[in-house]
Amino acid sequence: MSTTGVTAPQGFTAAATTAGIKPSGKPDMALVVNEGPRFDAAAVFTRNRVVASPVKFTRDSSADGQLKAVLYNSGNANACNGQQGDADVEQAVSKAAQLLGLQTNDFGVCSTGLIGELLPMDNVLAGIDQLAQGLGDNGQAAAEAIMTTDTVAKESVATGNGFTVGGMGKGVGMMAPSLATMLVCITTDAIASHDALYKALVAASNVTFNTLDIDGSTSTNDTVIVMASGASGVEPSQDELNAAVLEICTDIANQMQADAEGVTKRVTITVKGTDSDEDALNAARTVGRDNLFKCAMFGSDPNWGRVLAAVGMADAAMDPEKIAVQFNGQAVCVDSTGAQGARDVDLSGADIDVLIDLGTGGPGTAMVRTTDLSHAYVEINSAYSS
């Protein structure tokens, strides 16, 4: 049995193939199958209102809280393809359902790649033939087949009390959005209802994937799916399930952050001293998406004035005369004024911690993780489709 990724838990098989969707000739299709005995599932999707055909399909097919398989392709997002895009999903799933003896409603579908190009259906249908014949302990191959510009495959395994959770992911959330789409598949052999899975997934996503989502450019295709086979015969408590799912999501989110393209700095922004956690999150996101601040981080420049200029625009309670800022634990701004030695703080390392106190004395706090804005970011994202 595979010890990594989605086939680590009992009751799951996977397959991967090279269908020719990617011009590079690298693997570009994968299938993850829940062999049962239970088929409980939950999913969370992009908040974008422009959603890809596979997202529309999977929202519907997962609405009953059950999934038996997820079909993946990379190299083409099948987004903004209109009714033809929807029809292509239906055709692909129909073929896979026929080969596996399942209903179309048993499938989830996830795609990632360029927006606005029709799927090459001859390749896709031939690929499904290959996938159906190749099911086995192929978690790692599946993780490799969903990569786009990821440089490493992203897998994780967590062990609970008598049950196992596995996962694979691709993309880097919104941290380097040319890769844009974040796809994650989590599998477990625990006995867990849809409701239990959904609770665990939302709780974990909120503190992992969603903290990476810092520039608002949420993709048309983001999908995180969790499936439970019950094959271990163990039914963990909600707390036990939450902990194991959180461990997987944390690990994969960390791998995504580490693999973010064009990134030279990993920046963690923590905000406190405001009325509510929501206010703190608004403030942290406002700073995290500010291009001036992100350029200063690229330049290892302790320019705390940009933090104040950015946070002053946030929708959050603050005392504009009492804002404090620390870079890497060193005070650079106190009472909205420069601290001694502020310009000499060393930001040359790859990790930068920013702590912002908005000065109201309120209990609100939040954290987001972002990156610098680098030449490589511009380079990668100015030459994507052409």
Next chain:
Amino acid sequence: MSTTGVTAPQGFTAAATTAGIKPSGKPDMALVVNEGPRFDAAAVFTRNRVVASPVKFTRDSSADGQLKAVLYNSGNANACNGQQGDADVEQAVSKAAQLLGLQTNDFGVCSTGLIGELLPMDNVLAGIDQLAQGLGDNGQAAAEAIMTTDTVAKESVATGNGFTVGGMGKGVGMMAPSLATMLVCITTDAIASHDALYKALVAASNVTFNTLDIDGSTSTNDTVIVMASGASGVEPSQDELNAAVLEICTDIANQMQADAEGVTKRVTITVKGTDSDEDALNAARTVGRDNLFKCAMFGSDPNWGRVLAAVGMADAAMDPEKIAVQFNGQAVCVDSTGAQGARDVDLSGADIDVLIDLGTGGPGTAMVRTTDLSHAYVEINSAYSS
């Protein structure tokens, strides 16, 4: 008499000097004086809650609708300097008031430059001596002295029916925010009340400077002031005043857009087909601040998928299946699906028009102007304070 800028209208004098605030040794202080007989004025300020000491001062001093002079410096924003920053403004204004025989409350003060450094007050006070002795028809010299990384001085003159409006500006709004601060001074010899001036200024700003303010990184120092001397003896109607002030603001905003640093493309985004103008503005701003979209523009890449991915996150009514996009008048997306030839649209020119129809059939429409995200932007903004 000067035929350009703030000294073009009757009743205004100006001076400029090199006080040594800028390390470059270029001119860095200016003074604009309204010699009367009337002293009506109005001002609009940054929406940022973190504001510089000169903004706090000028908010108070202009609250009575009267100003007789505005003191400018470049090279130092006097922002985030705490009570010392406030005290420095008071000291500078006290000296200028003494020299000119005015009250401190007669002054506006505007600063632009690095945040978090105290003003070199010896230089500032000596500079004020020079300014008081040098008042004359020096509109152009004043416009040059407020430049930071602007490459050209920005002036404008408009002629009404018996009255003149002049103006100077610096910065590029939020289009290339390393210059961040936008300062504008508008003068007129018309007879106009504070209320009339304020109405004209807000109406003009909303469709000029505010449409440039597209990434939310509003500066701590942005200030636009209008002063009326009444020296022409002509009292225009509100419509006549509005038209002349709009002409000045449009001209200066265009000069700011053309001078934006690190910019290779000027991008105009128009949104229609949504419920309200506010919805349309939200959508246009969301696209205009999307880094993926801005990188595509830098690459002359007609990647309309990024427009859809960005606009799908906007707080605006839309039909996600009916969105249409045009680049430079050519359809690239119809019914949220690629149009024929979309990838071949030529975006190699410096000006790109983007038209987005959100497909609801509603009457809302709005326009914002933005730029591409270029290597030069990153270069300039990653090496600002250090």
